[in-house]
Amino acid sequence: MSLLSPDVIHRIRSAKNILFLTGAGISSESGIPTFRGEGGYWKTFKAEELATPEAFAKHPEVVWEWYDWRRGICREAKPNDGHLTIAKWQTSSPTVNLITQNVDGLHPRAGSRNLLEIHGNIFRARCTNCQAKYHLEEDGLDKPGLKYCTACESLLRPDIVWFGESYDNRLLTKAWEQSKIAHVVFVIGTSANVSVPANLALTAIRNGAIGIEINPETTTLTASIQLHFGGKAGEILPEIYKEVFPESISQ
Numbered sequence: 001m002s003l004l005s006p007d008v009i010h011r012i013r014s015a016k017n018i019l020f021l022t023g024a025g026i027s028s029e030s031g032i033p034t035f036r037g038e039g040g041y042w043k044t045f046k047a048e049e050l051a052t053p054e055a056f057a058k059h060p061e062v063v064w065e066w067y068d069w070r071r072g073i074c075r076e077a078k079p080n081d082g083h084l085t086i087a088k089w090q091t092s093s094p095t096v097n098l099i100t101q102n103v104d105g106l107h108p109r110a111g112s113r114n115l116l117e118i119h120g121n122i123f124r125a126r127c128t129n130c131q132a133k134y135h136l137e138e139d140g141l142d143k144p145g146l147k148y149c150t151a152c153e154s155l156l157r158p159d160i161v162w163f164g165e166s167y168d169n170r171l172l173t174k175a176w177e178q179s180k181i182a183h184v185v186f187v188i189g190t191s192a193n194v195s196v197p198a199n200l201a202l203t204a205i206r207n208g209a210i211g212i213e214i215n216p217e218t219t220t221l222t223a224s225i226q227l228h229f230g231g232k233a234g235e236i237l238p239e240i241y242k243e244v245f246p247e248s249i250s251q
């Protein structure tokens with residue numbers, strides 16, 4: 001049975017701008033825990049003790065230990081069919097934008113280049129003093145424990161947006177632009193508990209985009225969404241792609 005009606009297929013095919021907005025759920029099939037779902041990080045760990053500037057000021061070694069451990073999980077994980085389908089879609093069209101809340105680096109590893117990582121990236125660090133940026137593996141800083149700036153010797157911190165912190169203005173401006181011009185917005189694997197990403201999806205919908213959600217659960221966004229698929233991103237997204245691009249099946 002088809003997932004999409006001929007009208008929706010037509011609207012997706014003729015859309016000048018498509019926006020994918022992803023959250024932790026898209027990486028769960030790659031073995032990376034979500035935050036709020038079953039087995040999610042925030043079921044076991046307290047966000048305020050690990051993902052706030054106050055926590056880092058109080059015990060940076062504990063915060064680094066947690067991010068070093070999570071970075072190991074991300075390094076071992078591989079992009080799944082959800083990430084790969086988005087990357088394939090992006091190579092076929094320059095106007096397919098991707099905004100992710102994920103810090104796991106799986107979208108770029110799947111081949112997505114046109115990507116805004118609005119919550120940062122777990123493989124990056126920045127200096128708490130001079131703001132110099134580092135790629136932990138490429139810059140040889142991948143050992144567990146506290147890490148220091150090679151320029152000014154100050155403490156490095158994970159390049160992640162923590163609770164209570166502002167988003168990077170440059171990325172956020174681009175994200176709002178992409179959401180306002182979208183004709184279709186796919187909202188995938190997010191509980192929509194964080195207000196900025198949820199509002200990016202809502203802005204697209206209020207500006208006329210069709211909203212398509214892929215999530216085994218319903219969310220606070222579901223009521224505003226035209227189509228909700230209650231299943232796994234790695235299964236539903238490739239099916240949607242085949243229905244939109246039937247010519248891809250024989251390739």
Ligand code: OAD
Pocket residue numbers: 022023024025026028029034035036037040051101102119160161162163188189190191192193194214215216217219231232233234
């Ligand atoms: P959550 O853990 O809040 O939500 C994950 C969502 O993914 C849930 O709604 C699940 O039902 C859904 N899900 C699980 N498996 C799925 C699958 N195979 N396919 C599709 N959906 C699936 O994660 P986020 O919404 O991404 O911030 O959380 C937002 C932010 O809160 C995170 O970026 C993180 C966290 O605090 C930072 O660390 C900065």
